[in-house]
Amino acid sequence: MRVTGAEAVRLTPHESVREREIEVEQLHLDQVYRRLEEKIDEAEFLMHDAAQRGQVGTPGALAERDAQVFRAGIHLNRLNNEFEDFLFGRIDLLPGKDGEKGPDGAYTSVEPADDAIRADHTADIAESLHIGRIGVLDSDYAPLVIDWRAPAAAPFYRSTPVDPGRVVRRRVIRSKGRRVLGVEDDLLRPELTAALDGAPLAVIGDGALMAALGQARSHTMRDIVSSIQAEQDLVIRAPAASVTEVSGGPGTGKTAVALHRAAYLLYQDRRRYAGGILIVSPTPLLVAYTEGVLPSLGEEGQVAIRAIGSLVDGADATVYDEPAVARVKGSARMSKVLRKAARGALEQAAGAPAGTGATRGARKRPAAQAGQLTGQLAFGDDDPAVQGPGSGMGMGAGSGADDDVPVGAVRTDRLRVVAFGRRLELEADELDRIRRTALGGTAPVNLLRPRARRLLLDALWARSGAAARADSYTATGDAELAAELRSGFDDDVTSEDAFQEFLDAWWPELTPRGVLAAMADERRLSRWSRRVLNQGETRRLARSLKRLGADGSGPLSVHDVALLDELETVLGAPPRPRKRREADPLDQLTGLEELMPRREETQRERAERLAAERTEYAHVIVDEAQDLTPMQWRMVGRRGRHATWTVVGDPAQSSWSDPDEAAQARDEALGTRPRRRFTLTVNYRNPAEIAELAARVLALAMPGARSPRAVRSTGVRPVFRVVEGGGRGGEGARGTAGGRGPEGGRGPDGGRGTDGRAAGTGRGRARGRRSGQGPAGGPAESPAEGLAEAVRAEAGRLLEQVDGTVGVVVAMNRRAQAARWLSGLGDRVVALGSLEAKGLEYDATVVVSPAEIADESPAGLRVLYVALTRATQALTVIAADRDEPDAHGVPDLLRD
Numbered sequence: 101m102r103v104t105g106a107e108a109v110r111l112t113p114h115e116s117v118r119e120r121e122i123e124v125e126q127l128h129l130d131q132v133y134r135r136l137e138e139k140i141d142e143a144e145f146l147m148h149d150a151a152q153r154g155q156v157g158t159p160g161a162l163a164e165r166d167a168q169v170f171r172a173g174i175h176l177n178r179l180n181n182e183f184e185d186f187l188f189g190r191i192d193l194l195p196g197k198d199g200e201k202g203p204d205g206a207y208t209s210v211e212p213a214d215d216a217i218r219a220d221h222t223a224d225i226a227e228s229l230h231i232g233r234i235g236v237l238d239s240d241y242a243p244l245v246i247d248w249r250a251p252a253a254a255p256f257y258r259s260t261p262v263d264p265g266r267v268v269r270r271r272v273i274r275s276k277g278r279r280v281l282g283v284e285d286d287l288l289r290p291e292l293t294a295a296l297d298g299a300p301l302a303v304i305g306d307g308a309l310m311a312a313l314g315q316a317r318s319h320t321m322r323d324i325v326s327s328i329q330a331e332q333d334l335v336i337r338a339p340a341a342s343v344t345e346v347s348g349g350p351g352t353g354k355t356a357v358a359l360h361r362a363a364y365l366l367y368q369d370r371r372r373y374a375g376g377i378l379i380v381s382p383t384p385l386l387v388a389y390t391e392g393v394l395p396s397l398g399e400e401g402q403v404a405i406r407a408i409g410s411l412v413d414g415a416d417a418t419v420y421d422e423p424a425v426a427r428v429k430g431s432a433r434m435s436k437v438l439r440k441a442a443r444g445a446l447e448q449a450a451g452a453p454a455g456t457g458a459t460r461g462a463r464k465r466p467a468a469q470a471g472q473l474t475g476q477l478a479f480g481d482d483d484p485a486v487q488g489p490g491s492g493m494g495m496g497a498g499s500g501a502d503d504d505v506p507v508g509a510v511r512t513d514r515l516r517v518v519a520f521g522r523r524l525e526l527e528a529d530e531l532d533r534i535r536r537t538a539l540g541g542t543a544p545v546n547l548l549r550p551r552a553r554r555l556l557l558d559a560l561w562a563r564s565g566a567a568a569r570a571d572s573y574t575a576t577g578d579a580e581l582a583a584e585l586r587s588g589f590d591d592d593v594t595s596e597d598a599f600q601e602f603l604d605a606w607w608p609e610l611t612p613r614g615v616l617a618a619m620a621d622e623r624r625l626s627r628w629s630r631r632v633l634n635q636g637e638t639r640r641l642a643r644s645l646k647r648l649g650a651d652g653s654g655p656l657s658v659h660d661v662a663l664l665d666e667l668e669t670v671l672g673a674p675p676r677p678r679k680r681r682e683a684d685p686l687d688q689l690t691g692l693e694e695l696m697p698r699r700e701e702t703q704r705e706r707a708e709r710l711a712a713e714r715t716e717y718a719h720v721i722v723d724e725a726q727d728l729t730p731m732q733w734r735m736v737g738r739r740g741r742h743a744t745w746t747v748v749g750d751p752a753q754s755s756w757s758d759p760d761e762a763a764q765a766r767d768e769a770l771g772t773r774p775r776r777r778f779t780l781t782v783n784y785r786n787p788a789e790i791a792e793l794a795a796r797v798l799a800l801a802m803p804g805a806r807s808p809r810a811v812r813s814t815g816v817r818p819v820f821r822v823v824e825g826g827g828r829g830g831e832g833a834r835g836t837a838g839g840r841g842p843e844g845g846r847g848p849d850g851g852r853g854t855d856g857r858a859a860g861t862g863r864g865r866a867r868g869r870r871s872g873q874g875p876a877g878g879p880a881e882s883p884a885e886g887l888a889e890a891v892r893a894e895a896g897r898l899l900e901q902v903d904g905t906v907g908v909v910v911a912m913n914r915r916a917q918a919a920r921w922l923s924g925l926g927d928r929v930v931a932l933g934s935l936e937a938k939g940l941e942y943d944a945t946v947v948v949s950p951a952e953i954a955d956e957s958p959a960g961l962r963v964l965y966v967a968l969t970r971a972t973q974a975l976t977v978i979a980a981d982r983d984e985p986d987a988h989g990v991p992d993l994l995r996d
């Protein structure tokens with residue numbers, strides 16, 4: 101903004117300095133954009149020119165041209181992306197110890213020269229660097245903007261008044277599009293009188309960080325690139341070798357740091373990370389919340405952000421298991437059960453249940469019906485565990501008119517073939533022995549089929565007279581003839597449809613979903629889980645897996661996905677057509693089509709594609725690592741066998757009940773790689789008032805654990821409200837919202853008396869009355885008067901109070917109910933179950949019935965701790981009877 105003379109008169113001296121400094125930055129930004137436009141023109145010219153030249157030249161020249169065009173295209177794409185605050189920072193530096201410049205054109209020295217500061221505490225600024233989302237050089241290769249990830253930008257984040265290095269002033273520049281809106285400075289050497297181009301160094305405002313933290317939250321996370329703090333920067337730029345472990349309480353920026361680290365690693369070594377970076381997130385909600393951050397940092401290509409329930413290709417878990425079931429499915433013991441189930445499913449398919457006298461069973465049972473004997477699943481054509489034609493109907497080897505085999509069914513209790521003009525037969529005993537021999541060891545079941553086939557042929561060969569003949573050839577030294585005879589025999593047998601059909605039925609290809617569905621039969625499962633799970637666990641597991649249906653295609657739970665992945669390993673993936681390798685973009689370059697305008701792939705689509713193409717990654721980042729079950733660690737571990745890792749988490753927020761078992765699985769996944777540990781200590785999300793309340797729950801959940809230090813205080817204390825009867829079934833319960841009379845709530849100022857009432861009779865409630873509708877859509881006098889009305893009223897009040905989002909956190913089994921309570925309040929408010937709240941944040945939250953959340957699972961107190969730490973500005977706790985609230989509405993759990 102240009103300050104005219106008339107305006108300047110009206111400005112206070114302070115304001116005029118601010119305006120002048122904004123103007124200085126505006127001039128620089130204009131210069132940057134001019135340069136960017138030149139670069140865009142260059143890139144466009146290059147692309148056009150290359151297209152004109154077509155496919156002429158030597159292969160080497162063409163490859164070089166393609167590479168150039170490709171680079172230009174990527175650059176163009178980035179430049180064309182309309183970045184908010186493209187340029188966001190500046191540092192003014194003292195002269196350095198040496199005069200060496202780095203590749204970005206900036207001096208590399210971190211420490212000031214010995215004579216940088218004069219005896220009278222004055223100094224001159226030797227260099228000013230602007231920091232932005234990508235680096236820009238001017239036509240003389242002098243830096244106009246330094247990429248935030250470049251080494252020269254590190255002092256912007258790292259310098260502190262205690263250890264300022266060369267930095268005298270750090271400036272955060274706020275801009276929108278091409279317009280600079282404001283600047284905020286930190287003076288890192290306040291004792292110094294510094295001059296820039298002969299004029300005193302101006303210092304404007306303070307609290308760029310505070311301004312960022314106070315901003316309203318939306319449904320997507322913002323990057324923190326302009327205000328990364330020193331302890332966070334250490335993690336982001338930590339060397340990638342081995343394992344980087346980051347712990348820190350709620351709101352300390354673990355997720356933000358993890359995302360920025362992915363962008364940093366790509367910047368540092370793009371070729372190495374062309375192998376892909378996987379970010380594992382606990383929920384699809386958190387994926388949706390965070391997936392915009394990387395594109396805003398100019399990175400989206402090589403990073404796949406996946407929810408733990410979507411890590412297996414094609415699986416998209418929509419269901420949460422009850423805690424007792426989740427405990428069983430998540431336990432490392434499941435790997436044993438699954439191994440047995442995979443082998444058991446195969447035996448079942450062939451009609452010989454393990455341990456029940458397979459021969460007898462097999463004799464009595466026609467193969468296609470064998471599974472039906474246990475009452476649940478038909479192993480055979482409709483067998484969910486079986487893929488492909490399997491035991492297809494047809495005139496198979498074993499089909500015959502005898503016994504009780506339906507016409508056309510393939511028998512698996514005997515094999516009959518004709519070879520070398522002789523009828524050969526293997527009986528059930530022999531087949532059973534062969535199967536057991538083939539299954540010996542730990543190799544994947546589906547991959548053992550060739551071995552089983554070979555054993556069958558050996559057995560048939562042994563019964564054929566040809567074997568004796570071959571032996572005599574061998575004895576007379578004609579081994580070649582013996583081998584020919586054998587190979588002719590094998591050809592003869594295997595060319596018969598009968599043999600192939602038998603094999604398909606007797607050793608079908610099993611699918612993970614099919615085996616999982618097969619485990620829904622409790623009797624069968626108890627055989628497979630013997631001495632591993634107890635009866636209750638087996639029952640719960642079988643019951644839960646019924647959801648998958650007989651064909652295994654039903655909805656998956658989050659914990660089922662790790663089981664599927666394990667089964668994929670145990671069964672062995674059937675060979676798939678090879679897909680194109682995702683590698684360095686330059687390696688894959690095929691020509692101009694890479695650059696032609698196409699529909700932009702979304703981050704999610706790209707993630708899907710990458711995940712489908714990759715089974716392993718070069719770097720794995722695990723967010724909310726404390727929540728991974730042992731089975732999930734095994735699943736994630738398989739994706740990073742050769743990777744470096746960044747693992748971020750907070751044990752105090754863990755919803756897993758057996759931390760020791762999880763720690764062991766984590767150690768196995770991370771192997772013996774050396775670890776670097778970091779701790780983040782400052783809570784940037786919650787104001788101190790909310791953090792204090794959460795700390796009370798932390799003291800119960802994890803005695804002795806330390807809360808992070810809240811960086812700001814708003815003076816707005818949590819509000820408590822009471823619903824009588826609200827704990828008894830929610831919607832159906834009657835009660836009085838805020839019905840404890842004048843003392844029913846504790847006001848935002850910490851005072852008691854009016855707020856509970858005000859909320860109870862507030863806007864949300866009035867709206868309900870006006871429309872003649874209760875929160876659940878029924879008449880106002882309906883039972884929704886209770887908890888539903890209180891929640892709705894409070895959400896309505898908070899929507900008035902904040903500009904951004906409101907989250908209503910309820911126990912998992914109330915999710916659907918709560919969504920109905922809030923219907924019509926708009927999309928700034930959302931209802932979520934306690935486990936879904938992981939990692940998310942809202943301007944304001946309503947936590948409904950803490951006791952209910954805490955009682956949900958053995959880790960309930962830690963889950964409640966998560967729920968209470970989601971708000972950036974305001975928190976309301978609605979207590980029901982079960983919370984045993986005191987006269988002020990404070991639940992028993994949350995009292996001092």
Ligand SMILES: Nc1ncnc2c1ncn2[C@@H]1O[C@H](COP(=O)(O)OP(=O)(O)OP(=O)(O)O)[C@@H](O)[C@H]1O
Nearest residue numbers: 324327328329350351352353354355356784785939
């Ligand atoms: N340096 C920073 N500058 C500005 N905002 C920050 C900074 N660090 C963190 N934040 C903000 O603080 C909030 C919490 O960050 P984040 O979600 O990454 O924390 P977390 O440690 O993952 O929390 P939780 O454990 O509760 O999931 C976010 O809004 C984030 O943008």
